[in-house]
Amino acid sequence: MNQPQTNTSLFSRLRFVLVETSHPGNIGAVARAMKTMGFSQLVLVNPRFPDAVHQEEAIAFASGAQDILASAKIVGGIEEALEGCNFAAALSARLREYSPPVTTPRALASTLVDDGSLNAALVFGSERYGLPNQIIEKCNVLINIPANPDYSSLNLAQAVQLLAYEARMAAGGDRIAQSPIGFHGDAASLTQVDGMYEHLEKALIAIEFLDPDNPKKLMSRLRRLFSRTQLETEEVNILRGIARHILARIGKNQAE
Numbered sequence: 001m002n003q004p005q006t007n008t009s010l011f012s013r014l015r016f017v018l019v020e021t022s023h024p025g026n027i028g029a030v031a032r033a034m035k036t037m038g039f040s041q042l043v044l045v046n047p048r049f050p051d052a053v054h055q056e057e058a059i060a061f062a063s064g065a066q067d068i069l070a071s072a073k074i075v076g077g078i079e080e081a082l083e084g085c086n087f088a089a090a091l092s093a094r095l096r097e098y099s100p101p102v103t104t105p106r107a108l109a110s111t112l113v114d115d116g117s118l119n120a121a122l123v124f125g126s127e128r129y130g131l132p133n134q135i136i137e138k139c140n141v142l143i144n145i146p147a148n149p150d151y152s153s154l155n156l157a158q159a160v161q162l163l164a165y166e167a168r169m170a171a172g173g174d175r176i177a178q179s180p181i182g183f184h185g186d187a188a189s190l191t192q193v194d195g196m197y198e199h200l201e202k203a204l205i206a207i208e209f210l211d212p213d214n215p216k217k218l219m220s221r222l223r224r225l226f227s228r229t230q231l232e233t234e235e236v237n238i239l240r241g242i243a244r245h246i247l248a249r250i251g252k253n254q255a256e
């Protein structure tokens with residue numbers, strides 16, 4: 001076994017191993033599922049068609065992930081597929097009497113992220129037969145995707161998608177997704193926000209929505225409402241603009 005790399009990103013420590021896959025379309029769809037989640041190491045153990053990655057169906061299903069297909073490693077046995085790994089997880093829809101400890105995709109993903117010394121393989125079975133016991137017994141854990149007990153067998157590529165997604169989320173993928181999209185202006189300062197409340201209060205008094213002798217909790221409630229959002233300078237200016245117009249209108253009406 002190779003020396004494990006320590007603390008490198010999960011994306012370079014995780015490989016997807018498909019055992020005896022029948023349908024080239026599934027191999028293509030697996031490549032796509034992996035690439036959408038940022039993974040690239042695909043190993044095929046004895047696919048039914050040795051040239052599966054070049055078949056039209058595989059290429060069509062891979063869509064924009066043909067680079068993953070093209071760099072897939074094709075091997076003759078599970079030992080070769082696991083070379084360089086110090087951890088392997090078998091994926092099975094069926095629980096067996098004798099198997100390594102059973103865990104979920106989410107728990108596995110967090111273990112893989114937490115322990116940067118793990119070079120891991122996720123091992124998936126064939127469409128028709130799943131994984132043989134001899135392969136399951138070689139693995140450290142058995143992963144079962146919780147599903148409808150009356151019909152728990154997912155399509156191969158969908159099972160891969162789910163594992164790749166969980167691995168990405170555990171590696172902080174949701175933070176990546178929350179990176180600024182669209183407009184994000186400067187956060188308003190406390191002074192700007194206080195100025196806005198004063199301005200709004202004057203306007204609300206002017207239209208007699210707020211009675212200064214009996215204000216109740218109106219301003220506190222409005223503060224609470226706005227404090228739930230991160231107001232930006234531009235937004236504070238819009239609200240002050242509304243207050244200014246109210247005051248201008250009221251002033252004009254009173255002058256008439």
Ligand code: SAH
Pocket residue numbers: 090091092093094123124125126127128129130131143144145146147152153154155156159
């Ligand atoms: N007919 C096969 C299942 C084939 S599905 C059987 O009875 O075992 C192809 C592969 O997708 C499975 O070998 C497994 O690796 C994965 N898979 C599908 N559903 C799964 C589930 N609910 N949990 C874990 N792996 C699953």
